[in-house]
Amino acid sequence: MIKTRLILTLSLLTVLLASCQPATATADINAIQTAAFQTAYAQINLPTETPAPTETPIPTATVPRTPPALPGTYQTAILKSHNIPRSYVADTCQYLQNKWNSNNSVPGTVVMIIMFHGINKGDASGNDITVTQHRQLMDDLHEMGFQAINMQQMADFMYNNAKIPERSVLLIVDDRHFAEYFNDHFRPYYNQWGWPVVNAYIGVDERVDLWAENAALSAEGWVDYQSHGYLHNTPISEGSSDEFITSEMGGAISSIQKYMNKTPIAYIWPGGGFSPRAVEIGPQLGYKLGFTVNPRGPVMYNWIPQADAFNDSNPSAIPEVPAGNPLMTLPRYWSTDARANIDSVRVIGQEAKAYAEQSRPTELEYYDIVCAPTYGPIP
Numbered sequence: 001m002i003k004t005r006l007i008l009t010l011s012l013l014t015v016l017l018a019s020c021q022p023a024t025a026t027a028d029i030n031a032i033q034t035a036a037f038q039t040a041y042a043q044i045n046l047p048t049e050t051p052a053p054t055e056t057p058i059p060t061a062t063v064p065r066t067p068p069a070l071p072g073t074y075q076t077a078i079l080k081s082h083n084i085p086r087s088y089v090a091d092t093c094q095y096l097q098n099k100w101n102s103n104n105s106v107p108g109t110v111v112m113i114i115m116f117h118g119i120n121k122g123d124a125s126g127n128d129i130t131v132t133q134h135r136q137l138m139d140d141l142h143e144m145g146f147q148a149i150n151m152q153q154m155a156d157f158m159y160n161n162a163k164i165p166e167r168s169v170l171l172i173v174d175d176r177h178f179a180e181y182f183n184d185h186f187r188p189y190y191n192q193w194g195w196p197v198v199n200a201y202i203g204v205d206e207r208v209d210l211w212a213e214n215a216a217l218s219a220e221g222w223v224d225y226q227s228h229g230y231l232h233n234t235p236i237s238e239g240s241s242d243e244f245i246t247s248e249m250g251g252a253i254s255s256i257q258k259y260m261n262k263t264p265i266a267y268i269w270p271g272g273g274f275s276p277r278a279v280e281i282g283p284q285l286g287y288k289l290g291f292t293v294n295p296r297g298p299v300m301y302n303w304i305p306q307a308d309a310f311n312d313s314n315p316s317a318i319p320e321v322p323a324g325n326p327l328m329t330l331p332r333y334w335s336t337d338a339r340a341n342i343d344s345v346r347v348i349g350q351e352a353k354a355y356a357e358q359s360r361p362t363e364l365e366y367y368d369i370v371c372a373p374t375y376g377p378i379p
Contacts, residue, residue, distance in 0.1 A: 019183050032371045053348060067369040071359040072350045074303065078344050083296040083305040087325045088110045093371035095302055096363055097307075098161040099356075105161050108353025110298045111154065111168045112146065112345045113291065115155075115332045117175065118183050129335050130164035131185070132326055138189055139171055148195035150224045151266045155288040158327060161301040167349060172198045172268060172291065172332065174228060179213040182223055190222045199269035200228035200291075204253035210263045211259045218260040226266040227287070237275025245278045250285050266291065267328075272318065279323040290328035292320065295337070299330060306331070 047144040064329065070092070073085055098104055114137075115183040118128030147165035149157075154170050156162035171186070189195040201214065217223040230251030236244070249267055256264050265288040272293030282290055291360070294317040308321035308327065320329035333341055367378065 026262050030253045040161045042201075053057060055368045068362050070366055071362060074355045076348055076351055077304055078348055078351075079297045082307045082309075082311045082313070084307070085303045086306050086321065086326050087302045088304065089123070089302045090146065093367065093375050096367045097369060097375055097378050098165060099301065100364065100367075101161070103163065104379055105157060105163050105301065106166060106353070107356030108300070108349045108351075109157070109161075109164060109166045110169070110300050110345055110349035110352070111149070111157070111170055112141075112298045112338070112342070113170045113172065113330060114335055114338045115291075115293065116171065116173045116335045119181070119335075119356050127334060133317065133339070134335070135187060137335065139344055140339055142189075142193060144346055146342070147193070148189070148197070150196040151198055151226055151264075151289070152224075155265055157301060158289065159300070165298070167346065170198060171195070172200055172226075174200045174268060176202050176207075176210060177234075178210065180219055182217055182255045185249055186223075196222045196224055197227055198224045198266075201225045201256065202228050202270075203230040203231040204232070205254035205255055205258075215259050215261075218262065225262065225264065226268060227264040227305075230255065230268035230270045233271045235271030236269065236275055236278045236321070237273050240275060240278065242277065242281065245275075246285070249278070249282055250286070269293070272316075274318065274323060274329060276323045279325045279328045282328050283325070287328070289330060290325075291330050291332055292318070293334075294318070294320065294329075294331045295333045295341075296320075296331035298348055300349070303352070304330060 017061045075085065076200055080084075086097075089098075099107060116129075116134075118124065118126075119131060119134045120128050121131050124133065125129045144167065146167045146169045147166045148171055149164050150172070153162070153164050153168075155162045157168075173182075173186075177199070183201075186195070186197040190197070196215065199214070214223070214225065218225050227249065234244075236248065248270075252263055252267070254264060263286065265286070267282055267287045267289070268291045273288065274292065279290065294307075294314070296307065296317075299305070304326040306320035306326060307317065309319050310317070320326065323329050364378075369376075
């Protein structure tokens with residue numbers, strides 16, 4: 001290729017030089033061709049710049065992050081060994097987001113659930129307490145920094161860790177009472193501290209005067225009526241039929257809707273009796289929470305103490321674990337021994353809070369690796 005170009009260039013130069021010479025001049029053809037050849041050869045062999053190679057950046061290798069192992073559920077020696085805290089939120093990412101969301105309850109927020117039966121002006125026996133004992137219990141709760149909540153607050157907390165007081169108490173009065181009972185024993189604390197009280201109301205449609213008095217309290221808003229069965233006489237058990245379970249749990253809803261103009265979200269098991277089938281039917285009817293008579297301990301978000309078998313320390317307490325839904329089998333302290341357990345509840349909350357802070361870096365790292373790509377940052 002280069003040789004061909006050289007010949008063509010020389011030929012062209014020869015023609016051009018020849019045409020430019022005067023007709024009368026005698027040209028030295030050999031000298032002209034030699035000069036032309038040297039010029040063309042020099043041009044062809046001029047060195048050309050070699051372009052510098054372009055450096056291709058080497059991509060940085062992405063090292064996959066390994067999520068850390070999450071710490072176990074907080075345990076406490078304060079509870080009896082067979083009352084084991086159970087978690088119930090299946091979605092770990094949702095649990096961590098709810099737990100560390102700054103708009104929600106802080107870790108260690110604890111609820112003490114107390115059930116009341118009789119509050120007697122004279123002597124007390126069995127499950128009843130005296131007026132003096134009741135006042136001491138309420139005063140002690142207040143002095144220890146507890147604040148009362150209603151059932152909707154309780155449900156929002158247990159399901160979503162919605163914000164409630166860090167030390168909360170849910171006061172549940174079992175069975176029907178006239179307005180005088182609430183006015184004497186609970187209205188003073190509503191007036192002083194804004195404390196509501198929950199009434200587990202029996203739904204059988206009788207005593208129009210009794211319904212009217214309680215409907216008036218419900219309209220005021222500080223007595224929160226929830227279901228305590230319809231006939232209430234026979235506790236639900238393993239042998240109860242679906243028809244009986246539905247009539248007891250569903251009938252109570254209908255009565256409260258009729259007289260109180262509200263739909264209950266909690267079922268307080270009459271006599272403390274429940275079964276796996278009843279626990280399954282309850283949420284289908286619209287119940288969010290259920291309450292036993294088992295004094296296992298306080299509750300926290302995703303933390304409910306329960307037993308998996310009968311035990312000697314409380315042989316009448318039906319084990320909750322086989323029922324399969326901790327939210328429908330929540331524990332309650334009896335009013336007769338609640339006062340003695342206030343400080344234990346407070347300590348459990350403090351311990352749980354400290355354990356959560358210790359676990360926080362690990363849980364947030366896990367969330368960042370596993371959960372954040374789908375759930376987004378924690379608010």
